[in-house]
Structure formats: C-alpha cells, structure tokens
Amino acid sequence: MKEKEKIQRGSGNVFADIGAEYPERVQVRAQVMFRIAEIIRRRGLTQKQAAKLLGVPQSKVSCLMHGKLSMFSLDYLFEMLNTLDKDVEIVIHPKRPREKTATTHVWLKAAFA
Secondary structure (H helix, E strand, C coil): CCCCCCCCCCCCCHHHHCCCCCHHHHHHHHHHHHHHHHHHHHCCCCHHHHHHHHCCCHHHHHHHHCCCHHHCCHHHHHHHHHHCCCCCCCCCCCCCCCCCCCCCCCCCCCCCC
16 A cells, blocks of 8 residues: 655745755845846856856856855845846835744846846
C-alpha cells in the first residue's frame, strides 16, 4: 500500500518556508536580482556587455544571472539599477495595524526594461 504524500501549502515566501534568517529581506534581494537579470536579457546584452556597462567582472554578472544571492547586498543591487537608468525609491511608513511585526516589501513597476 502506498503512503499518502503530504502536501503543505507555502507561505508565499519560499525563504520563510525553508527557515532562512530574515526571509523578507532575502526575498526582496531575490526579486531585485531577478529584475536586473530581466533588464539585461530584454536589452539583449551578453554577460560581457553587461559587465562593462555595470563596471563589474563578467563573473559577477554570471552570479547575478544565476541568482547567487550571497554575492550581492541590496545597496550594491540598487547601484546596478541606477547604472541601468532605473530610479530606486525607498518608502518608510508605520507598520500596518493588522500585521504582528513590521516587514520589508518591494514593489516593482511593470515596463521595467
């Protein structure tokens, strides 16, 4: 007789689900990295071209394109976005009353290329 597989619904943040420290911050970094990689792809840049534009080694662009989160701070990623002619806005506001703790979120506007 087969054992029944258990399926557990995710929280919406894979980093929280796997027990990462500060999962909202890790998710934000992942989202920003994904957008930078998306910009590079949409512009049709090779890793070498992107590296020259961003002023980083090609190996760093490879890490970015493959989602190696530990290689990039948010500050560093924000600098890359600025270099790619993207504005970065940070908004700080009081915690929402329905939330137990304050959180970190990122909202990425469409038409980002």
